[in-house]
Amino acid sequence: MNDCLDEPRLQKPLNSTSDQQVTSLIDIRGLNKWYGQFHVLRDINLQVNKGEKIVICGPSGSGKSTLIRCINCLEEHQQGSIVVDGTRLTNDLDNIETIRREVGMVFQQFNLFPHLTILENCTLAPIWVRKQSKKEAEKVAMEYLERVHIPDQAHKYPGQLSGGQQQRVVIARSLCMNPEVVLFDEPTSALDPEMIKEVLDVMIELAREGMTMLCVTHEMGFARTVADRVIFMDEGQIIEQAPPAEFFDHPRSERTRKFLGQVLNH
């Protein structure tokens, strides 16, 4: 992050030379990250437009989770620029907080707050970060809990819910902040098979309603149904990106073909 220290705070995205151009919601250029000596993200260039649904897939260790965690600064990057909705991600705490308000995240391990009720989990951030009143926040929370089909669980604790229900709460919790984009980090990988469908259904509904989504997942069926673009990553690089039809039926790279062969076989 050292090279970003002196750059002024940008109000406009980098490529706003023409008013007619579609401005990217997320603009990643030349992103490089190292864990010590290990080069985990290599020269990533990625633009995500508003309303786009992107699925990122690849073998484990390819850096896909690391990439999306860089977007909301859960991981720090050493080189390159990330601009989210006009705000550049630097080490300025105000920028980071602005970006985190606009970016929602759904985790593989749920990470609900076990000592708060479902409703409290959803209203916590709106009250303390967006400074909404308790009544307002609860109204919004109940709406989203209905959208994910579990309004009756509002006063229970996370420990009392099944895995599928918990993950749906996580989706609702991130939606309560009214984000511009939601990141999904392998949302169904920790679920028992019979609960994967209920979560995927909610994600599909969300996609249909026009939310910008960036999903790291192994669920290829979901990718085919919903994605505008599928991205394949391997060894820290973006190997290939294409609309799903093209990606699954006519993969261009050898590595993509190999991966698809392994994943789609069962």
Add this chain to the structure above:
Amino acid sequence: MGQSHNNVYQRLFRLWRNGDSRPLLMQALVVLVVLLLVVWVVSNTMNNLEHRGISTGFDFLSQEAGFGIIQSLVAYDESHSYGRTFMVGVLNTLLVSSLGIVFATILGFLVGVARLSANWLLARAASVFIETFRNIPLLLQIFFWYFAVLAALPHPRQSLAFGDMLFLNLRGFYLPKPTMEQGLAPVLLSVAVAIVAALVLQAKNRQHRVRTGQGITAMPWLLVAIVVGIPTLVWHFSGATLSVELPQLRGFNFRGGISIIPELGALLLALTIYTAAFIAEVVRAGIESVPKGQKEAAAALGLKPGRVMTLVVIPQAMKVIIPPLTNQYLNLAKNSSLATAIGYPDLVSVFAGTTLNQTGQAVEVIAMTMAVYLTISLSVSLLMNIYNRRVALVER
């Protein structure tokens, strides 16, 4: 004018909100606050000491002490220096701590194993022991032994005697003292050599056993023979004599022999029993932490119960036992400072007590006292960390 002020504040605020510079700012602030506090405290202290006419510095350590100490492991009388009293105190603390650690470990292990005994009465008795002595303050236990029990002992003239050798009375516990004579040195040397030889032989035998399955079965007897026999032979041929100084009643007191003053006795009794109760729990937790399946598997392999204990359970239990056990040892060393309450001349009593009272140099005295305990604690912690790392690596 106001513009530039605003800019400065804005720049500062930007630095504060910057993820790289904020930690630096915060740490600088903390260092500043701490420094200011230290300076304030030091200046106050210097002022106050000056007003009270108390000198500073460590010169007092070479001044004459002028008070007696009832027990000392090195030669000491009133004409010795304060520095000498420091040494006497440290040695006494180490003496009490070492003896306490040895006794408490033995008692603690016995009670801990008894707690897990198959005999219901024995297990309950151990449990009562643990729950009683763990929940009563150590100071109270020391007082009980010193003021209630040992104060009820008879006068020296009516001592409880065990033959001609041991005497127990109000003034202490008297034992015979073996004195070093000429020719005893080679005997002691031979004892050391015999022990080393025995250990080497035991190790070699074990190696041989592991490799070939055959070993000397009468090993224990052979070892005993070596450790006892060799020194005895050396004794016989060197013509050494062991003389023993027996305690003798002269007037109202006993002279000669080794004496254990009641202060030390009470302190040791209380420390041993109190710490043993905690050690027993540590031992119990350690043994219980070994999964039951280990014992079952070992038994299924045909190992006898004794071997199951020594080869399978105890080695695994020790890993769990040793860290909290050393913690208890540290507690014992720190608790030995309660000696001050009954007048046993340990470090706190002699140095942070009498010497501080006489010289008034509180800062130096208390700092030195704390430094001793800190050194002991930190060294043991360091050794413990090394041990933990070694054990963890081996498991990988």
Add this chain to the structure above:
Amino acid sequence: MSDEMIPPRKPPRQSVGLLVWSKNNLFASLPSTVATMLIVYGLYLSIPPVVQWALLDATWWGSDGTACSTDGACWAFVTARLEQFIYGFYPPEHQWRANVFFCQLVLLIGWLTIKATPGKKWVLGYSLVLMPLVSWWLLYGGLGLEIVATHQWGGLMLTLLLALCGMIASLPFGILLALGRRSDMPVIRALCTAYIEMWRGVPLITVLFMASVMLPLFVPEEVVFDKLLRALIGIVMFQAAYMAEVVRGGLQAIPKGQFEAFNSLGLSYWQGMVMIILPQAMKLVIPGVVNTFIALFKDTSLVLVIGLFDLLAIVQAGLNDPAWLGFAVEGYLFAGFVFWAFCYGISKYSQRLEQQLHQGR
């Protein structure tokens, strides 16, 4: 192949019953039998004389030592001085204030420990913030109550006060130290680690000496330090180090995902700490905190050495009264029993709590 189900029957006489239990648990082997015999013999030798001395031959009431017979225990020593043991030198006409203090304590503890009671968070908040202030007002005075100087406080009241105040005051410091020790900032981490290791490495007696003797030197001459306050400061600084280690254990047990979750929602470090991490961590360390409290409760007896009159010191002082000489055993047994009752009771509660928390998870 059998269609008929076998109805349950009673086991053979030899495998259940008291006789069988005894055989298995008391006389299973030769060493076991020997142990049983020895213990039973030991009990036979010790219990009847003790009961005789402590109960049957004992004198329960009296105004001085002559009232007691020489054979039995002289509990009169305890009953005659009971007021002093409980209240120290607190003036009798104001003792009702101490009683209110005790009642408040019992009420709060009862409310917090009984499962069924509601509003525990409020009661906890009151206990941690208002109760010390209310207790101080009750015992010291001011605002309508006559002032009772601290050198008159003593006995069980002082022991409880020292332990509770020490505990409550050391909590916030301990939490801050624990957070500091886990910090990424090297200066703060070093300072906190140094503080913790230093106070954990020295005996409480040296801390009390330091507080008693050195604290007046550290502040300008005009500031006068009450002796009780000095002792309390020493105790709080000492206890904070131990609390820090207990809290640190709890913080380590919180999964990293909790931190990531509140970060990703846009909550700041302190918001997340106060609302998410610390509530979970503190719940985990309740057994550890209670154990530390038990240790502190026992350690308060050390204030005897700097001239404060806690329960043990008051009993000790009572033993030096010429009217009551030679009853050290009774005095220490009484004090020992009071301490034991508190510590054993609290530790049993802690064990029960640990089980409950374990199941709840």
